[in-house]
Amino acid sequence: MALRRRALLFLLLLPMFRYRILAVELYSTNVNPIVQEFRRAELSCIITTTKTLSPRIEWKKIGSKETTYVYFDSKLQGDWANRAELNSRTSLIIHNVTRADKGIYRCEVVAKEDARIGAEININLTVHVKPVAPKCRVPQSVPVGKSATLHCQEKEGFPEPTYRWYRNDETLPLDSKTNSKFQNSSFTVNPKTGTLVFSEVQKGDTGRYSCKATNAVGDAWCEALEMEIYDLNIAGIVGGVMVVLAVLLLTTVGICCAYRKGLFVKKKQNGNSYKTPAKPDGVNYIRTDEEGDFRHKSSFVI
Template identity: 30%
Template sequence: MARVLAGPFFCGALLGFLNLSGLAVEVTVPTEPLSRPLGGTAELSCTYSTSVGDNFALEWSFVQPGKPISTSLPILYFTNGHLYPTGSKAERASLLHNPPTGGVATLKLADLHPSDTGTYLCQVNNPPDFYTSGMGLINLTVLVAPSNPLCSQSGSTSVGGSAALRCSSSEGAPKPVYNWVHLGSFPTPPPGSMVQDEVSGQLILTNLSLTSSGTYRCVASNQMGSASCELTLSVTDSSEGRVAGTLIGVLLGVLLLSVAAFCLIRFQKERKKEPKETYRGSDLREDATAPGIFEQASRRAGYSKGLPERSSPASTMATTKSKLSMVV
């Protein structure tokens, strides 16, 4: 039993002795996140307590949002009495107290960019001091006003249909909230027919009517400012379209009938203008053939194709009789 208690007691006493003897490195940073406006200056407070020796070293590094600490990028080093800025922030980074040997290792970052948002690590190393991690974390947010949002729409825009209006800004910190407004003096939409999500910037319109038409404005805002865009929604009535189509068909039919009637009347008038041929019984044509003679001539023509031409007695007699009749 004495051996069991001796272990924890000895370790606690050793830690207490190390702490009292100054072999511990303790780093203190703010617990609350830090916010500064775009283009401004941020002072990231960091203090430490240790017995500064020849091996004292300070390092500031940066971690992008959502990434692990192992991916941190260096900003500056202080070692062997010299300061070494490094990385993309080197020209804008400095120490509030240089050299940082008096217990203050505060980082000063000027001309803040949107890319400066993230986690900053203040790490003090002072061998042979080894107690505690010697590191502190500070979260910095660079405040940026929303950029001009982009408005878009999708869905059916006919009466009774549903449409979705969307609004989004590419920049803005903290993330903007979105608010849609229907411009103009229109009746209040029925409950549930106009639902918006302030986080995603989406406006859902259901059971559309002709009064849903008009201009809609989306306002993106945060604590740094606001920006807006507008969109015009045109709701159409499909029944009016069918009526219009029927009316156009009727008008085309009437037009075709009118053209046909016009052509018919024009044709009738042209026929009336043409001269008509009249036949009078007393008029004789010079090339007319007496009845009976045409038949005999036809028969002779038929026989003449295969036989030598002969004069038949019957036809001679008929001709003689005809001549006698004419003389009498």
């Protein structure tokens, strides 16, 4: 009875064994390779079983909008022709990897003599990029008691870097309250955004501030910038305001007094004033008691 059961089980599993033997299968030693930019990347694709002596091999880069051939018709395509090669017939090696090479690559094998003639495997290539010098923004001067925010940002590195701030080359904690050495300060550091925020700056916060961006590949610094904390002269400001108000008040009083005294009113001309009429050239006029009117001089030439 037991022998019959074993024989029946073997007959049931025999088609599965036969299918497995005749099917092309692929394997990868690393489906998620991570490499540093400008290094060498190996995309492993290995044929484990096939009865086809010369299967057709293709590599494609799968994009969100389009698919690009890397290896097709037994030739490397495009930019990969100058910096890529096949290794052990199916694996793909890319030299001088750039950040543009990151993405999903598909290895496809077609074996016409196998029962299952096609197989494929996806390789997700990640390229790590070292950070470049971050851009830092530091206020030059801030009055005591006011808030201040310092910025540090870098956009090239991958994975995204974390940030650390320094004052006079000394590392600042993420929170000034956690370190007794900085108990007279009131700041917090956000390592993800790169911001250093002071709620109320003090004289002791004066110094040269620099920032470092770090990821799995390396780090980079920004140039140190000076921030000066100065005392706000309240008495001087109040005194200056009072002087300005006093000047304005005296000016106003002076103008009012001038108006009252009539210094800004023009005098009217006398209505009986006589203006001698203009005389034509070459004519003189005289008046006698007898005639009671004007007559020409004897020198007048007609």
